[in-house]
Amino acid sequence: MINWSNTSNVAHTGVMTDRVLILGGRGRIGSSVAQDIANHTQAKITITGRTPETGSLPLAEREQYLSLDLVEVDKLREAIANSDLVVHCAGPFHYRDANVLKFCIEQGVNYIDVSDHRSFTSKALTYHEQAVAAGVTAVINTGIFPGISNSMVRQGVEQFDEAEKIKLFYLVAGSGGAGITVMRTTFLGLQHPFEAWIDGKWQEVKPYSERELVDFPHYQRNGVYWFDMPETFTLPYAFPSVKSVVTKFGSFPDYYNHLTWIAAHIFPKWLMQRNGMIEFLSHVSHTMTDFTNRFSGIGVAVRSEVTGKKNGSTGVYASTVLHDNAAVATGCGTGIVAQLILEGKLHKPGVLPVENALPTDLFTEVMDSRGIKIEHTFLKYPEQVMSPHGKDSAT
Incomplete structure (x- = not known):
């Protein structure tokens, strides 16, 4: 008792x-x-x-x-x-x-x-x-993601008569101030392909694929990759007019992304699906980030982009939030x-x-x-360029 x-x-x-x-x-x-x-x-x-x-x-x-x-x-x-x-x-x-x-x-x-x-x-x-x-x-x-990120999307969707596309980009510096469990979550997310809502249908996506360069507040331009998150699954049901939902995650410094990409694409699948390997990678990563945290910081940045139509015009509502401690x-x-x-x-x-x-x-x-400020930008076609990020085929 x-x-x-x-x-x-x-x-x-x-x-x-x-x-x-x-x-x-x-x-x-x-x-x-x-x-x-x-x-x-x-x-x-x-x-x-x-x-x-x-x-x-x-x-x-x-x-x-x-x-x-x-x-x-x-x-x-x-x-x-x-x-x-x-x-x-x-x-x-x-x-x-x-x-x-x-x-x-x-x-x-x-x-x-x-x-x-x-x-x-x-x-x-x-x-x-x-x-x-x-x-x-x-x-x-x-x-923060999922969580604050989802509410940023909702706020973006509400700016339009009809939302068409959602993009969510996440960046974590170093360990993010989190413990070994978050490291396990990252490597567990590399084990299997997952379904994403793309062009109005569910399509299989490989984890940590299709690198994209995105501008984040403070961290500037950094790589992000497809990552299986619950919002990939829930947002299409919350906002039925949306035809695509993209969720991509990356680490800062960028070289951590390349190491994670290797784990996702080079290591044998049978090896990545063993608990012992997940534990090994998690502890090694945690040790590495504990060392580099003093240089990289432990912050987090989220960027949400909702594309839609308002009064017959197409535009994108972009929101960004930055915090110096991802765990906090x-x-x-x-x-x-x-x-x-x-x-x-x-x-x-x-x-x-x-x-x-x-x-x-x-x-x-x-x-x-809580003093957490979300920055918003509304970009309208054709007067302004839609998105300040580009693609990069490198790993």
């Missing part, structure tokens, strides 16, 4: 205090989420990890630690039952089941996650009707959703990706409150 004697949700003033459970809260992403929620709400936060050691955790006044492994089903159910909101940060999500979401729906507890793979997204979306019936708001794919930016992207749910401003029963759940006015409001 869990000792909840210190987790009363009634503060000394007699006012009810929200209780937030962050699964995987010891990692760099989870701790960034916890910090953002602590900064912008009065919630009492419980963070979990698989080990009992808590000495190294800088627990704040409204935070506590719970040793919990997701396979401990009874303990997990009890922890969820004693919460008002659950934030699932225990990745990687490639092979995760949706039991946490299922338990939240069964117990009427709102849910958020930082999932970043279509396999998990597909599993989660099957619980949509159950969440609607239970009155549970479950927002999936939150963070992820915490903000998840924290804004948590804040709005806890404040009662976001109540949409069902299982919804960010672009379906978060209205643009609320998105801009909470982003402004």
